[in-house]
Amino acid sequence: MRFGGVTALSGVSFGVRPGEVCGLIGPNGAGKTTLFDCVSRLTRPQEGTITYAGQDLLALPTHRVAALGVARTFQHLGLVPSLSVRDNVMLGAQHGSRAGFAASALRLPFVRAGERALRARADAVLERLELTRVAARPAAGLPYGTLKRIELARALAAEPTLLLLDEPASGLAHGEVDELAGLIETVRGDATVVLVEHHMGMVMRLSDTVVVLDFGKVIATGTPAEVREDPAVLAAYLGTAA
Amino acid sequence: MSLVTVVAGSRAHRALRWGTIAAGTAVALAVPFNSSPSLNGDLTLVLCYAVAAAGLGMLVGYAGQVSLGHGAFFAVGAYTAAALLAKTDLHWLLALPAAAAVTFALGLAFGIPALRLRGIYLALVTLALAVAAGPVLKRAEPVTGGVSGLSVPQPPVPGWLAVDADQWLYLLSLAVTGVMLLIAVNLTRGSLGRSLLAIRDGERAARTAGIDVARVKTLLFATAGAYAGVGGALFAFALGFVAPESFTLLLSFTLLSAVVVGGLGTVAGAVLGALFVVFVPQYAGEVDQALTGIIYGGALIAVVYLLPGGAAGLLRRLRRRLIDVVEPTPQRGDNDAVPTSDTAPVGGQPAAGGVRP
């Protein structure tokens, strides 16, 4: 994946087993977000393949990816400020909705029923993330930690089979990070999770496998314990720290 | 502080809402029987513009796309109805869906390539459409009657209804407007309404949520075109005559003014904006012709700077003074516990930007 002269990802190759939590780490600018953007088809890599559940993702238009069960959060938030918190979460859940222009214009019974079902689903997720009391508020104007949780709620409401989390813990207080880790723990099994995080404690604790990116290349793959000992990883992190 | 507090979705809330709708309908039905034929004629024009403005309001307010060429769709709708009634035996009622279908198709044909364009480019291309409409109408003489225009046989008053022609045209337009506004409300709520706002304010979120952005934009553009087409068809009914000078470039700006002054993307705004563009120039023109332009311009600037949300937004704020609608919360007062300081932009990276009304 290149942006003009910048090569953000090159020759990256790794697989994620269904049902596992895969930690994806690397120094700033390593290409983690860009990788997510490729999987969710917000950008198109110039070469390579991305396969999910037997489907070639690069052959699909962006809006079809959600129907495969892929949901993500955005590092810098991707909420719709003009919608209420509940509507933001319902937006995440509505990808299967059959309410097109004609059906919506007439507000056919199935449109109403679909809307009720979506609302129930969103409310359940809001409840689970303790967001019920802000459900009716506009997303704009809430504290950052709350927005991060709404972002996660939107992704969870899609009932994904592949959940891409881009730095869900950044900007959260200590206690909130632990809650988040507990929550990801409960998702395990329902969905395959790819977790991008700078919060090492959390990544090492949750991940079955860890993939380390640096300058757009995979420099290590393995269990948390293996990766922690890997000289290349140590060099990358110490190198950027120095 | 508000005078009354009602809980959203409660019986009282619903009663208030339906009461308002019923009262509005009653007033709208009573007006033609208590006014002059010329005022009824003007009010019928208000309805024509209100339909067109409702469509344009969805496009601008919900999808954040500015069309400067909406008058062209209005013209095509008017001419479609006029030509069908003047040259065929078609029942007038069928002229309405015909005008809608033609303008919808035109919107699709035009929208598919145009919606690859963003912001200023879309505005310019639609402007070109508006500029071209007049000359095309003049040239296409066999269908449009050229410069001299077309006489339209107006819908006759049905035998079972003891009303005058002006009252009938008003009531007929009112019924059509009511249906069109109801459809507009339906389109802008639920999943589709959320999709539209997401496309405007958070396109990345929209795309990852499985929304086919290009398709929705194109269909909305065509739908807005069809609204203008129906408005134009009503206009042809109301005047009984169509000629190119009714559909100048100014018409496109008039419609856009109606949308902005009335309040973007709201049904009430479409009606209020239409009242504004029909009546304000009339009263201003009585004082001085030049005053119309000044008042128009002044009102637009005032709305943009002082009245975000337009006239409908003002009404909403006034209503809030009287009636406070609160969410049903199990633990009342809990909402106040949420700190509102330390806020962050929620849309993320600049890619999430768009036209924000």
Ligand SMILES: Nc1ncnc2c1ncn2[C@@H]1O[C@H](COP(=O)(O)OP(=O)(O)OP(=O)(O)O)[C@@H](O)[C@H]1O
């Ligand atoms: N749209 C873009 N245009 C140009 N360069 C880009 C673009 N997006 C990302 N890049 C570049 O690609 C590289 C990888 O960026 P990316 O955001 O994927 O890193 P990251 O691993 O997510 O970093 P961080 O930990 O800071 O979030 C960086 O050098 C970045 O500057």
Ligand SMILES: [Mg+2]
């Ligand atoms: Mg990143």
